[in-house]
Amino acid sequence: MSGAMQHGDTILALTNYVFPNDVYVHWSLMIVLYPYITGIVAGAFIVSSLYHVFGIRELQPISRFSLVFALAFLCCATWPLLLHLGHPERALNMFLTPNPTSAMAGFGYIYSAYLILLVHEILFIYRPTMVGLWMNSTGIPRKLYAFLSFYNDNLSDEAMKLDHKIINFLAGLGIPMACILHGYVGFIFGGIKANPLWATPLMPVIFLLSACVSGISGIIFSYILIRKVTGKPIDVTCIRTSLKFLWGFFILDFVFEMLEVFSHFYMSTHHWHVLESLLWGPLYTTYWLLQVKIFSLIPFFLLGAVCLIKFKDRVVLFVAPIVSLMILIQVLLMRWNVVIGGQLMSNSTRGQVSFVPEWLGREGILAAVVVMAAPVVILFLLGKIFPFWMSEEPKDS
Amino acid sequence: MHNQSRSKYNSHLIKLIVALIVAGGLGYFARQVFMPASMGTYGHYRGDDIVDQLNVPIRLQTNESCFQCHRPIRQIHKEGIHNSVSCEICHGPFGDHIQDGKKVGVLPVKKGKEITQLCLRCHNKVIQARPRKSIKMIGLPEHLEQKGVRVDHTCDQCHMVHDPLLWINQAKRMMGIKEAI
Amino acid sequence: MIDIKKEIERDRRAFIKKVLGGSIAGSLLLVLPAGAVDIAEQIPGMREEKAVFTAKRFAFVVDITACIGCGSCCVADKAEYNVPDGHYRTWVERYIIDDHDNVFVDCPDGGLHGYIRAREGLPHPTRDTFFVPKLCNMCEKPSCVQVCPVGATYQTKDGFVLVDKTRCVGCSYCIQACPYSVRFISPATHTAEKCTWCYHRVRKGLLPACVEVCPVHARKFGDLNDKNSEVYKILHEPHVISVLKPDMGNKPALHYVGLRREVV
Numbered sequence: 001m002s003g004a005m006q007h008g009d010t011i012l013a014l015t016n017y018v019f020p021n022d023v024y025v026h027w028s029l030m031i032v033l034y035p036y037i038t039g040i041v042a043g044a045f046i047v048s049s050l051y052h053v054f055g056i057r058e059l060q061p062i063s064r065f066s067l068v069f070a071l072a073f074l075c076c077a078t079w080p081l082l083l084h085l086g087h088p089e090r091a092l093n094m095f096l097t098p099n100p101t102s103a104m105a106g107f108g109y110i111y112s113a114y115l116i117l118l119v120h121e122i123l124f125i126y127r128p129t130m131v132g133l134w135m136n137s138t139g140i141p142r143k144l145y146a147f148l149s150f151y152n153d154n155l156s157d158e159a160m161k162l163d164h165k166i167i168n169f170l171a172g173l174g175i176p177m178a179c180i181l182h183g184y185v186g187f188i189f190g191g192i193k194a195n196p197l198w199a200t201p202l203m204p205v206i207f208l209l210s211a212c213v214s215g216i217s218g219i220i221f222s223y224i225l226i227r228k229v230t231g232k233p234i235d236v237t238c239i240r241t242s243l244k245f246l247w248g249f250f251i252l253d254f255v256f257e258m259l260e261v262f263s264h265f266y267m268s269t270h271h272w273h274v275l276e277s278l279l280w281g282p283l284y285t286t287y288w289l290l291q292v293k294i295f296s297l298i299p300f301f302l303l304g305a306v307c308l309i310k311f312k313d314r315v316v317l318f319v320a321p322i323v324s325l326m327i328l329i330q331v332l333l334m335r336w337n338v339v340i341g342g343q344l345m346s347n348s349t350r351g352q353v354s355f356v357p358e359w360l361g362r363e364g365i366l367a368a369v370v371v372m373a374a375p376v377v378i379l380f381l382l383g384k385i386f387p388f389w390m391s392e393e394p395k396d397s
Numbered sequence: 398m399h400n401q402s403r404s405k406y407n408s409h410l411i412k413l414i415v416a417l418i419v420a421g422g423l424g425y426f427a428r429q430v431f432m433p434a435s436m437g438t439y440g441h442y443r444g445d446d447i448v449d450q451l452n453v454p455i456r457l458q459t460n461e462s463c464f465q466c467h468r469p470i471r472q473i474h475k476e477g478i479h480n481s482v483s484c485e486i487c488h489g490p491f492g493d494h495i496q497d498g499k500k501v502g503v504l505p506v507k508k509g510k511e512i513t514q515l516c517l518r519c520h521n522k523v524i525q526a527r528p529r530k531s532i533k534m535i536g537l538p539e540h541l542e543q544k545g546v547r548v549d550h551t552c553d554q555c556h557m558v559h560d561p562l563l564w565i566n567q568a569k570r571m572m573g574i575k576e577a578i
Numbered sequence: 579m580i581d582i583k584k585e586i587e588r589d590r591r592a593f594i595k596k597v598l599g600g601s602i603a604g605s606l607l608l609v610l611p612a613g614a615v616d617i618a619e620q621i622p623g624m625r626e627e628k629a630v631f632t633a634k635r636f637a638f639v640v641d642i643t644a645c646i647g648c649g650s651c652c653v654a655d656k657a658e659y660n661v662p663d664g665h666y667r668t669w670v671e672r673y674i675i676d677d678h679d680n681v682f683v684d685c686p687d688g689g690l691h692g693y694i695r696a697r698e699g700l701p702h703p704t705r706d707t708f709f710v711p712k713l714c715n716m717c718e719k720p721s722c723v724q725v726c727p728v729g730a731t732y733q734t735k736d737g738f739v740l741v742d743k744t745r746c747v748g749c750s751y752c753i754q755a756c757p758y759s760v761r762f763i764s765p766a767t768h769t770a771e772k773c774t775w776c777y778h779r780v781r782k783g784l785l786p787a788c789v790e791v792c793p794v795h796a797r798k799f800g801d802l803n804d805k806n807s808e809v810y811k812i813l814h815e816p817h818v819i820s821v822l823k824p825d826m827g828n829k830p831a832l833h834y835v836g837l838r839r840e841v842v
Contacts, residue, residue: 017683019712019759020666026750026763086748086768093728093747095424096431099441104751105727120413127409150409159406166410193826194721194757347759349842350683433745439630442732446742447630453778457658457787459617483791486650490657518692519648519793525696526672526707527646531794 018353022346025355027339029368030080035185035207036214036335037077037375042182043215044070045118045174050245052125052171058241065388066219067122072379074115079371081107083362103191106184114174114181121170123148124163126386128155144385182211189338196271197278197342202260206334209253214331216246217324222379224321226388236313239320240306247303250327254296257334274349282352283341291337295330299323456492460484463491470559477560487515487558509551513537516552617784622804624783631735634801636831637809638775638786639819640711643836644796647672647709649692651788651797656690658776658787665762666690667773668713668788673840676702681840710841711797713788714739714760714773715822715830722752722761722772731770737831738777743769757826775799809833 044066050056051063082088095112098105123130131153134145152159186207189198220242227234261279264272279287302323306316344352358364438444463484464471474480485491489504507515519527522536541548546555557563619625627633647670655661655668670689674682674697684697693709720739722731730745731752746769753761753770764771776786780799784790789797800807813819813833820837821830834841 016681017671017685020669020685020688021753021759021762024762026753081749084749086750086763087746090728090745090747092431093730093745096428097433097436097441097729097745099726099729101724102727102751103725104749107727116417150412152404152409152412154404154406154408156406162407162410188751192721192725192754194755343754347757347842348683350681436729439735440732441729443729443742443745444630446732446740446744447734449742449744450740450774450777451781453659455658455779455782455784457654457790459620459784459790462617465616479793481793481795483650483654483793485657486653486791490654492657514694517694518650519646521694523696524647524672524693525704526674526693526709528643528794531644532646 016350017348018346018351019348022348023353025340025343025353027084027343028355028363029357029365030084030363030371032332032335032339033080033368033371034077034084035182035339036332037073037080037371038182038185039207039211039214039331039335040218041070041074041077041114041118041215042178042208042211043213044073044219045178045215046212047216047219047242047245049171049175049178052167053175056241056245058237061235061238061389062219062223062242064125064386064390065223066215067118067125068382068386068388069219069222069379070215071118071122072382073375074111074118075378076371076374077111079374080368083367083371103184103188107188110177110181110184114177117170117174117177121167121174122386123150124167124170127152127163128160129387131155148385179208183208189342192342194347195342195345196264196274197338197345200260200264202256203338206253206256206260209249209256210331210334212249213246213253213327216242216249217327217331220246221321221324221328224317232389234317236316239316243303243316243320243323244307246324246327247307250300250303254300257296258292270349274345278341278345278352282344282354283337286333287337287341291330291333295326295333299326299330302326454492456490457485458491463488473557473563474559477557478562479558479560512553512558513551516556516558619783620785620790621780621783621799621801622807623801624780627781632781633803634736635803636716636737636775636780637800637802637813638713638716638789638832639798639800639809639812639835640713640832641796641798641835642708642710642838642841644794645670645709645711646794646796647689647693648793649689650791650793651711652688652690654787654791655773661771662765665764665771667760667771668711671710671712672697672707673710673838674700674707675705675838675840676700677705678702679705706838708836708838710834710837711788712758712760712822713832714775715758715828715832716775718829718831719827721755721757721826721828722770725751725755727751738775739772740774740777741770741772743767743771746770757823757828758830 047059047066048063048070051059078091082091085091092108094105094108098108127149130145130149134142134149134153137145183204186204189195189207190200190203192198220239224234224239261275264275302319305311306319306323311319340355344355346352357368360366433443433445435444435446436442439447460474460483464474474484487507493502494500494504516535517537519532520535522534527534538548541550544555552558555565623634624632649670651668652666652670659667661667666688668688669685671683671685672689672693676682678701680702682697682700686693689709689711716737716739718737720731720733723733723739726732726746727749728745728747730742730747731739732742733739748763748768748770750763750770753759753763756772761770761772763769776784776788779786786797786799789799798808798812800809802810802813804810812835817835818837819833819835821833822837823842
C-alpha cells in the first residue's frame with residue numbers, strides 16, 4: 001500500500017479500503033503455473049508445426065522432440081488445477097455438467113481433445129520408429145512398442161502415405177487447437193469484467209503470444225541442455241532459425257503487453273487509476289523491474305543482436321540458452337503479474353493487498369516446484385520410449 | 398521394409414477409430430450414470446438443490462417467537478422505545494435455545510460492562526456517521542457526569558434495557574415532571 | 579416493527595410448558611418443522627406459493643440515510659448461517675468524506691462488532707459520513723452464474739442466486755467474477771458461499787434475518803409485483819435510488835436509497 005501512496009493525493013484517497021472478502025488471494029501459485037504449463041505446451045506444438053505444416057526445414061532436428069516435450073508438459077497441465085480445487089474429487093463435474101456459459105467449463109473437453117490429438121500425432125510420427133523397436137526388442141518393451149505402433153507392422157509405401165496424410169491432418173488441426181487451448185486460457189482471465197487488469201480483449205492474444213514465446217524458448221533451452229549433457233553435436237542452423245522465430249514472436253508478445261498498459265494509460269478511465277496504483281504499488285518490482293526491465297528488454301536486445309548480426313556459432317550457442325531461460329522467466333513473471341496482480345486490487349477500487357506465497361501446503365512453493373519438476377521427469381521417461389532425435393533411430397530399411 | 402508384414406496397410410487406423418468410438422461411447426455412458434438425476438430440470442443446475450436450500454435450518458426467529466414464552470418482557474418491550482430492537486441480537490439466536498419446540502440450551506444474559514458495550518453499539522456519540530433523527534446519541538463519560546452519577550455506572554443501572562425510558566418516565570411522573578424526554 | 583397477530587398468544591406459555599412436560603402427547607408443535615409456521619407471515623402471500631418458484635419479483639432496498647451502523651445485521655447473519663470468522667455474507671462499511679473530497683472507508687471485522695471508535699488520523703475535517711451495508715446484489719444478470727463451470731451456482735426463476743454446495747468444485751472462479759466481492763470460499767466446506775437473501779426464510783414467509791433485526795428499518799425486503807409492498811412504493815417514488823456499479827451491467831435487485839457517488 002505504501003508504494004501506491006507515493007502517487008499523490010488522488011491515489012492516497014483511493015488507497016485505503018479493501019472489501020472484507022477481498023483480503024484473500026484465491027488463485028495463487030497453482031493458477032500461475034497452470035497457464036504457464038499450457039502455454040509451454042501450445043508453444044512447443046507450434047515449433048513442431050512450423051516444420052510439419054509450414055515446412056521450415058531447418059527445424060527438423062527438434063520437430064519430434066518438441067512434440068514429446070509438449071506431451072510431457074501436457075500430462076502435468078491438470079495437476080496445478082487439481083491442487084487448487086477445493087474439491088478435487090469433483091473435478092470430473094467439469095465433464096459431467098459443463099456450464100455452456102462458463103469460460104472455464106470448456107477446459108475439460110478442450111484439454112482432452114488436445115491430449116488425444118497430441119498423443120496420436122506423436123504415435124503416427126513415431127510409428128516407423130516404434131515398429132523398428134518392436135521388431136528389435138523382447139519381453140515387456142516388445143509388447144509396449146507393439147501397442148504403440150497399433151499392432152501394425154506394415155510400413156509399405158501405401159501405409160506410409162496414409163500415415164503421412166494423417167500426420168498432416170493432425171498437425172493442421174493441432175495449430176488451431178493449440179491456439180484455442182491457450183487463447184482460451186487467456187479468455188478465462190480476459191472475460192472477467194470485474195477485474196480491470198484482466199478484462200481486455202487483448203488478454204487471449206497476449207496469452208497466446210507469450211505461450212509461443214515460452215514454448216520456443218523452452219525447446220531451445222532443453223535442446224541445447226540435453227545435447228550438451230549427452231555430449232551430442234548441436235545443430236546451430238536449427239538454433240539460429242528457432243531464435244529468429246523466438247525474436248519474432250517475442251516482439252509481438254512484448255508489444256502487445258505494453259500496448260495493453262499504454263492504452264489503459266492513454267484512455268485514463270477510472271480503471272487506470274486502479275491499475276496505476278497496482279502497477280506502481282504492490283506489483284512494481286515483479287512487473288516493471290523484473291518482467292519489463294530485466295527479463296523483457298535484455299532478451300529483446302540480445303535476440304535482436306543474435307538475429308541481425310552474424311555471430312560465430314560459439315557466440316550463438318552461448319547466448320541462446322541464456323536468452324531462452326530469461327524469456328522462460330519473463331513468461332512466468334507475466335503469468336504471476338496477471339494472475340496474482342489481478343487479485344491484489346480490491347473490487348472496492350480503493351486498496352490493494354499484498355501476497356507472499358506459502359512454502360508448504362497444497363498451493364505452496366514446494367508443491368509448485370514439484371509440479372514444475374514433474375514434466376522434466378516425465379520427459380526423461382518418455383525419452384526412454386520415444387527417441388528424441390532422428391539419428392538415433394534404428395536404420396532398418 | 399520386409400514384406401512379411403501380415404497387417405493390412407490401414408489396420409492401425411481402423412483399430413484406432415474403433416477404439417476412439419468405444420472410448421467415446423464409454424464416456425457417454427459414464428456421463429449418463431453419474432449425472433445427478435434432477436440436473437437440468439429447471440435450468441443448468443441440480444433441481445433438487447432448491448429443496449436442500451429450503452431445508453436450511455432457521456436459527457433466527459422473530460421477537461414474537463421469544464414472546465410466546467417470555468410474556469412479561471413482551472409487554473415492556475413492545476411499549477418501549479426499544480420495540481424495534483431484536484431480542485436475538487443481545488441474547489443470541491433462537492435456534493441455540495429452542496429446537497423443534499424443545500429447549501436445547503440457555504442463552505447468556507449480558508451483565509454490567511457488557512451491557513454498556515451493547516448500548517454503545519448504537520448510541521455512541523463519537524461515531525458521527527449515525528443519522529441523529531432516528532437515534533439518541535450519548536457521549537459516555539459526559540452523559541454520566543451531566544446526570545450526576547458515578548462514572549463507573551453501567552447503563553442498566555438507570556435505564557431498563559428492554560424499555561430504556563420506563564423507569565425514568567415513571568420517576569418523572571412520580572416527581573410530577575411534565576416534559577417528556 | 580412488523581405487525582404481528584396478537585390473538586394467537588393467549589396462554590401460549592402454559593401450553594408450551596405442558597408440551598415440554600409431555601402432558602400433551604403427540605402434540606402438533608412437535609410435528610411442525612422448526613417452529614417456522616407458528617410465526618405470522620411477514621411477506622404477504624408467501625405461504626400460498628406452493629410451486630417450485632414463486633410468482634414474485636423480490637427486491638432488497640437498503641436505506642443509507644437510516645443505517646446507524648450498529649452491525650445487528652452482521653450479528654444476525656453470522657448467527658443464522660454460522661458464517662466462518664473472517665468471511666462475510668453481509669457487512670457494513672463506514673464512509674467518511676472530508677472537505678478536500680478525500681474518501682475514507684473502513685469496515686473493521688465487517689462491522690460485526692459494531693463501530694466503537696471514531697476514525698482517527700484523518701488529515702482534514704469531515705464533510706460527510708455515513709454507513710453502507712453490503713450484501714449479495716442478486717443480479718438479474720449474475721456474473722457468478724455465468725462463469726460457474728459446473729452449474730453449481732444458479733439463478734432460480736424467481737431471481738435468487740444460490741450455490742449448490744454438493745456440486746461446487748471450489749475453483750473460485752465465481753469469486754473472481756463477482757464485481758461486488760460478496761462471495762468467499764468457506765473454510766469449512768471448501769465451497770463457494772454467499773448471501774442468499776435468506777431463501778429458506780423467505781420461502782416460509784419470513785423476512786431475511788438481517789431485515790428482521792434491523793432496529794432502524796434501514797433494510798427492506800419485499801415483492802415488486804405487490805403494489806402495496808414497501809419496496810414497491812420506495813422504488814416508485816422520487817428518492818435518490820441507485821444500484822452499485824451500474825456500469826457492470828449486472829442489473830442488481832439490491833437498491834440503495836440515498837446512495838452517494840463515492841460508494842462502490
